[in-house]
Amino acid sequence: MSEFDLIREYFLWGDAIDTVRVGVGDDAAVLDIPLNNELIISVDTFNEGIHFPVETPAHAVGYKALAVNLSDLAAMGAEPAWFTLALSMPVADRGWVSEFTRGMRELAQKHNISLIGGDTTRGALSITIQVMGLAAPGVALLRSGAQAGDLVCVSGTLGDAAAGLAVVQNRLELTASAAEYCVQRLYYPTPRLALGAILRGRATACMDISDGLLADLGHLLQASGVGACLYHALLPISSALNTVAFDQRLDFALRGGDDYEVLFTLPPALLAEVQEEASKQQIGVTVIGNIDAQQSDLRLDYAFPDKRRGYEHFS
Ligand code: ADP
C-alpha cells in the first residue's frame, strides 16, 4: 500500500467542518478562524512502550492519542476545532491502521473536531497530535489564578488508570470486573470537555491530571504562587479501585498517571452551581482540599508507613 493510498483511504474523513477551507490533500491546511476567538494550541507525542504499553489495541491507541490532546483543550476551557496527526509506524499494516483510525474518528466525531492534515512516515510506532481549539478572548482557563480560600476540586475518580496499567503489566491482581473497569479507564480516558465549558468564568485555575495528582497540583500551586492542604479521605475512589489495599490505592490516586481528570480551584460560593451543572453532564466533582497562602507548599494529611514512598515532606 502506497503512502498516498493509505492517506486517501484512512485519513481523508470527509467530515470537515465549515471552518476548513482546505484540509487533508494539499501542502497545508487553510482555516477560517471565526472572528473574535483566541486560538488555543497543544501538541502531545505518544510513543509505543513509553506512553502506552505494546499490548494496547490499535483502536485504543487511536482513541487515546486524541483523547489526551482533547483533555488539554478541556483543561483550558476551549472548544475543539481542528487537529493534525503525525504518524510514524514500522510497517503500513492495513488492519492496524484501520482500527487505529476507527478509534480516533469515533472520538473526533463525538467532539466535532476535524482532522486537517498530518504526516505519515516509517519508524518506531509514534503518534503526534496537535489540537487546536477556540475560546472567546481572555476566557481560557490557566494554571496560574488559584487564590487563598479557594477549594481544590477534581472531576471523576483518581488512580483507576494507574491500577489498569498495573493489571496490564501483571503487577496487580483484581477481580475480573474491577480489572476490566481499570483497564478501560487506562485505554479510554474521557476528555472532560463539558466540564471545561462549565468552568469558564468560574474556576480560578485549571489543568488536567496526566502525571498524577500530587505532581500536577504541584505545578498548579507553583504557577499560582499559593499552597494547598489535601485531605486523603476526600479523594474520589471508584468502587473498582476500592478493592485494592489502602496504601496502594492511595498511592495510585495520588501518584498514578493517565487519569485525564480535571483539577481546578474554585471560590467556595461557586461549588454548588458547578456540581449541579457537571452532574447534568454525568461528571462528578469532588472537593479534595483547600488553597492557602503558604507559597507552593503542598501538604497531605496522611503519612505513609512506608517511608520509601517519599511522602514524608507532604505530611
Ligand atoms: P507533503 O509531501 O507536502 O508533506 P504528504 O505526502 O506528507 O505531503 O501529505 C499529503 C497530504 O496528506 C497532506 O495534505 C497531509 O496533510 C496529509 N496527510 C499525510 N499524512 C496524514 C495523516 N497521518 N493524517 C492526516 N493527514 C495526513
Ligand code: MG
Ligand atoms: Mg509530509
